[in-house]
Amino acid sequence: MGNKQSIxxxxxxxxxxxxxxxxxxxxxxLFYRYRDLAxxxxxxxxxxxxxxxxxxxxxxxxxxxxxxxxxxxxxxxxEDGQGNMTLDDFLDMFSVLSEMAPRxxxxxxxxxxxxxFNNDDFICKSDLEKTLNKLTRNELTEDEVRMVCEKVIxxxxxxxxxxxxxxxxxxxxxxAPEFLSTFHIRI
Amino acid sequence: xxxxxxxxxxxxxxxxxxxxxxxxPVVSKGESWRRKNAKLLREGKEALKEILYFFSxxxxxxQLIGGESWTRSAGxxxxxxxxxxxxxxFVLVPSIVFRGSEGTGFxxxxxxxxxxxxxxxxxxxxNPNPQGLVPFYTYILxxxxxxxxxxxxxxxxxxxxxxxxxxxxxxxxxxxYLLTAAFYFAFCLICIVVRSVWLGYAAxxxxxxxxxxGGEYSMIAFAGWDYGSLGDKETKLKQKNILYRLQVDLEExxxxxxxxxLTLKQKVFLYSLRVLLLFLALGxxxxxxxxxxxxxxxSQKMSGREGIVGLLIQYLPSIVITAGNFVVxxxxxxxxxxxxxxxxxxxxxxxxxAVVLRLVGLGVLLFTLWTQVTCGGNPEEDDCRLCQYNYKxxxxxxxxxxxxxxxxxxxxxxxxxATLVLVEFPRSRMVVxxxxxxxxxxxxxxxxxxxxxVLVLVYGQTVVWTGALFCxxxxxxxxxKFIILFYCKKITLFHNCRPALRTFRSTTSTFFFLVVxxxxxxxxxxxxxxxVTAIHPSMSCGPFRFFDNMWLIVPATLYSxxxxxxxxxxxxxxxxxxxxxxxxxxxxxCYFIALASxxxxxxxxxxxxxxxxxxxxxxxxxxxxxxxxxxQIPTHRE
Numbered sequence: 001m002g003n004k005q006s007i008x009x010x011x012x013x014x015x016x017x018x019x020x021x022x023x024x025x026x027x028x029x030l031f032y033r034y035r036d037l038a039x040x041x042x043x044x045x046x047x048x049x050x051x052x053x054x055x056x057x058x059x060x061x062x063x064x065x066x067x068x069x070x071x072x073x074x075x076x077x078x079e080d081g082q083g084n085m086t087l088d089d090f091l092d093m094f095s096v097l098s099e100m101a102p103r104x105x106x107x108x109x110x111x112x113x114x115x116x117f118n119n120d121d122f123i124c125k126s127d128l129e130k131t132l133n134k135l136t137r138n139e140l141t142e143d144e145v146r147m148v149c150e151k152v153i154x155x156x157x158x159x160x161x162x163x164x165x166x167x168x169x170x171x172x173x174x175x176a177p178e179f180l181s182t183f184h185i186r187i
Numbered sequence: 188x189x190x191x192x193x194x195x196x197x198x199x200x201x202x203x204x205x206x207x208x209x210x211x212p213v214v215s216k217g218e219s220w221r222r223k224n225a226k227l228l229r230e231g232k233e234a235l236k237e238i239l240y241f242f243s244x245x246x247x248x249x250q251l252i253g254g255e256s257w258t259r260s261a262g263x264x265x266x267x268x269x270x271x272x273x274x275x276x277f278v279l280v281p282s283i284v285f286r287g288s289e290g291t292g293f294x295x296x297x298x299x300x301x302x303x304x305x306x307x308x309x310x311x312x313x314n315p316n317p318q319g320l321v322p323f324y325t326y327i328l329x330x331x332x333x334x335x336x337x338x339x340x341x342x343x344x345x346x347x348x349x350x351x352x353x354x355x356x357x358x359x360x361x362x363x364y365l366l367t368a369a370f371y372f373a374f375c376l377i378c379i380v381v382r383s384v385w386l387g388y389a390a391x392x393x394x395x396x397x398x399x400x401g402g403e404y405s406m407i408a409f410a411g412w413d414y415g416s417l418g419d420k421e422t423k424l425k426q427k428n429i430l431y432r433l434q435v436d437l438e439e440x441x442x443x444x445x446x447x448x449l450t451l452k453q454k455v456f457l458y459s460l461r462v463l464l465l466f467l468a469l470g471x472x473x474x475x476x477x478x479x480x481x482x483x484x485x486s487q488k489m490s491g492r493e494g495i496v497g498l499l500i501q502y503l504p505s506i507v508i509t510a511g512n513f514v515v516x517x518x519x520x521x522x523x524x525x526x527x528x529x530x531x532x533x534x535x536x537x538x539x540x541a542v543v544l545r546l547v548g549l550g551v552l553l554f555t556l557w558t559q560v561t562c563g564g565n566p567e568e569d570d571c572r573l574c575q576y577n578y579k580x581x582x583x584x585x586x587x588x589x590x591x592x593x594x595x596x597x598x599x600x601x602x603x604x605a606t607l608v609l610v611e612f613p614r615s616r617m618v619v620x621x622x623x624x625x626x627x628x629x630x631x632x633x634x635x636x637x638x639x640x641v642l643v644l645v646y647g648q649t650v651v652w653t654g655a656l657f658c659x660x661x662x663x664x665x666x667x668k669f670i671i672l673f674y675c676k677k678i679t680l681f682h683n684c685r686p687a688l689r690t691f692r693s694t695t696s697t698f699f700f701l702v703v704x705x706x707x708x709x710x711x712x713x714x715x716x717x718x719v720t721a722i723h724p725s726m727s728c729g730p731f732r733f734f735d736n737m738w739l740i741v742p743a744t745l746y747s748x749x750x751x752x753x754x755x756x757x758x759x760x761x762x763x764x765x766x767x768x769x770x771x772x773x774x775x776x777c778y779f780i781a782l783a784s785x786x787x788x789x790x791x792x793x794x795x796x797x798x799x800x801x802x803x804x805x806x807x808x809x810x811x812x813x814x815x816x817x818x819q820i821p822t823h824r825e
Binding site for chain 2: 011015018019020021023024025062063066067068069079088089091092095097101102104105108109110114128131132135136137139140144147148151152155156158159160161169172173175176178179181182183184185186
């Protein structure tokens, strides 16, 4: 394997290996996936690191296409917050969503995905309602949504301020053993 | 190097990485050597991972299927190759090797005089080979029934010799046979316990931090969505699933509130109705068990018939068991509709009834066999007086018991494949796709219900364990059966079934199945221990021909060991050793229980403290607000 590729310099590849949970091969494979989304925009060697792919292309990937949270995911991991991703953001996203990322890291990003529908660093009731509607395709009645939101906040809110902070969220995730396997995209 | 676990944007991480690299130049030789090693190790691990991934064909298929309980039970079969190596190595191979050689019959305790006794010669009459010309289909029947040429093969107990080879290598086949069976059971037990402990670890976290009931809704909301699901249909299905789970939870809540609000008269009525229906369900199960009893007796009495009728009669117990396991749960489901328990309790009750039916059904079959082999445990009855077992019906009773278990396994496989071919494929392909009948559409495709499928697996495993002593290659046959069933179910899953909407919580359900497996293991062990110690082995076949019971070979071997090892073994078995060991284990158990309860209390205490801290913080913030307004000091809070 080693040094037969000409996309990245050795140092860049090392940097990526140390900054993500991917191996050399996987980083190269991800680069090709990134490039396949828009071959005319992304050069074959890593000379223009600031190329940004628009959200529409990212959201059309088969792994993300049917995920109801894809827009939030792209917004959280993109630098500009709009969902337009550079290669760095792309690798970051799949690294956090890979098998090997630790639970705390995943919990941090999961919190941001669920929380900032209204950009306030907390999961408040309206954020929860939006999440629930995405989870059930808007098929719960309003009453049911309200009841479930109340129950969730009841269960998880430890400092009793009516909304969930990052600590509440992380404490609750510790008790969910299936979180690690569900917050995982295989690519 | 924990840069990657820090939640920073990638560009910042890389900047930090650059800085780290710059700081690196002056590094001791040892440090750089260690770092190079760590890198090599990492690359080695990557290569190894890729190779291993290539070799795990089942892993991909299992991941595709996705259901947790199914993969756990199927994952049990990953231990199978090891078990087979055990059996093959210790019993099968030596038997084959030493069969021809001039082994001496084991110096029997009661002396060779017994073999000379003319009366007892009648007990040793055993010839399962059919005499004269046989019709061609007999061979097929033999494979299905385990008779004829199959009976006189390594498959069954009766074929093994009781030789003890002494010339070149000392190898005691009867002892090997017994010990292999014992180790097999012990190994299975260890596998079950290890797996349940490992599972318990996942459940332990939930238990220590406030119990399973604290956090169902938040769990569904935040950890319920599987990000890895691909495809539009699957996404819709998952969304329906989550919808269903939330609705079920809300419904349970509503039912709980309703139940608490019942008047006394309504409560009495409901409880009496439930008791009545419970008796009805028990009656159904008892009727099924009685049916199994009669079928087994009938089948054993009529075991001489030939041809297709004979085949049917031989398979009668299996047919009745399978029919009972199909019909009774259906009826109990209807009963459950009347009982009006909450959904989770209903599911648990249904599973318990199915489990009881299966295991007790198997127990009844074994009991019937026992009454016939030992004439109801009465060695003075006519048929049994001569050889202490019913030699008229059973020249080689162990083989016969092994055959029953073999038939159960084979029948299970046949029924599964037949259901697949005859029921599920037509149901989905022809009926649902091409018919516009409303009723047919409502029946729809077969739902793949994970719990009942896992129960079938557990039952099959129990049958194999029971038969392992009498039919040593049965685990191997079971493996083949599992493989066939696995691929069949995979086909049916993807083409014919729609996934079940009702899910069963995965950690509790897997634990439940492990407990059931443990019960099955207990049943099989009881059977094995009883047959080893209490029933007289057949005199005409098998490695234990001239013993009064199979266990006697162990003391006999022990006496021939050297003095020190004999004393040591006697010491371990004696009370002076086992009672202190038992007391020590109890003390260790109490320690762990106490530790667990202390941790639970600590966690609860810390949680209340956390809540109080939050309230304090809010109070202080309000005070600051009030004071600042009062003093009209501009605050620095956002």
